[in-house]
Amino acid sequence: MRVVRADLVAGALHVAQDTIGTVTQFLSRLGQAHAAIDAGEQRDAKFILQSPEGLACELQINTDSMFAAQHGDGHTWYEESRKRATPPDRKAELLAMQEKLYNQALEESYGEPQRQAALAGIAAGGQGQLPEDGNLYFNLDANALKRKYGGFIDVRSVPMAKIRETRARPEGIANAGPLMAKAAQGKGAKRDPITLIRNADGSYRVFDGNSTFANAKLSGWENIDAMVVTTEEQAARIEQRMKALKRAAKAK
16 A cells, blocks of 8 residues: 555555455445545556545555556556657557457456356345336436537447447446446436447447446346447547536536
8 A cells, every 4th residue: 555645545456366256245345335436447446435534545456467467568558648749540559459458358357257256246245136227327318418428429229239348347337336226216316328339230339338337237138328429539529528527517
C-alpha cells in the first residue's frame, strides 16, 4: 500500500487464477460495506472505496495473466497512444493491439472454470435475479438520447445472443448488480443504455456497459436496450460526452 496524496492510498493484490471466485466474493461484500466511488475503467480489476473518515482507497486485483499484460507491452502501447504526437492511424493500431492482448489475458483469467468461479463469487456476495424490463434500469427516451449524444445513435433492443462482451471485471459486475437493483426499485438513478458497436456480420460488441451486460446475462435476459453505433469513433464520442457530463455534475 502506498500513499498517493493525503486523501488517497493505493495498493494491489496479485492473485492466483484459481482463487478468483473467493476474491470476487470478497470484493462484492467489501462494496456493500463501504461506499464504492469508482469501479475503474481499465481492464485490470480496480476498486476505489471511501472510508467513513473520507480516505479513498484504491485496490487493484491482478491475476497472473492480467499482471503480465498490464506491466508488459500493454502499458507501453497505452503510453504511446496517449502522446499527442502519435498519429491517429497509429493510435487506432495501438488500441487494436491492446484489445487483442487484454482479451487474451481476460480469457485466461476468467475463462472456464475461472469464469464460473467468479460468477459463483458474485452470487455468494448477494447478487439476485434482475427482472428483464429495460424501463426499470435505463433512460429510454430515444429523442432525448439523440439530443444528448448525437443523431447517429440507434436506440433499440438487441438480442443478448448477438452481443460479445469485451471485458469482464468481477468487481465491476459485483458493483453494477446492486446499482441496477436500486434503479429497478426506484431507489437509485437509471443509467443510459449500454453502447454497442455493430459489426459487419450483424453481431455486436460492447463498448460501454460490460458489467451491466454481464448482470443481464447472469439474470437470463434475452434482450438488452442499447445505443447502437457503427464505428469506434462514434462510440468514443458518446464516451467523451458521458465523461464531460459527469465532470459538469461534480462541479456543481
